[in-house]
Amino acid sequence: MATIHRAVPIDATPEEIWAAIRDWGEVHRRLAPGFVTDTHVEGDVRRVTFEDGTVVRELIVSLDDDARRIAYAVVDGSLNVFHHHASMQVFADAGGRGRFVWITDVQPHGLAEPIAAMVDQGVRTIRKTLEATAAPASR
Secondary structure: OEEEEEEEEEOOOHHHHHHHHHOOOOHHHHHOEOOEEEEEEEOOEEEEEEOOOOEEEEEEEEEEOOOOEEEEEEEEEOOOOOEEEEEEEEEEOHHHOEEEEEEEEEEOHHHHHHHHHHHHHHHHHHHHHHHHHOOHHHO
């Protein structure tokens, strides 16, 4: 199994970052527009469509407001993985801004590189989106 770990500061408050992540049915609008083109929620499962046409169904495993953490697992879709589990979490960082942490475990190990490329693209989009929408006092 491969683990992809990304941690980046974002010029927005932890509360602003968490609000966008927590709105897990609006990823295509609030968190990663363009990178994610559509999101549909059915109970604890969301169907996510990415810009390259990849579609996955993700089970929301945990949504923890106190820890500002969401965890999810791919349960179906066009991504050929045996196992995919990820979490996103927000921490307070210096100067009132937030630190966004995204950890993804994937199997088979051979998919680590393409999944890491997707995560990196997602992180760039998330950072750009959240910094653009942050309240002026956050920047």
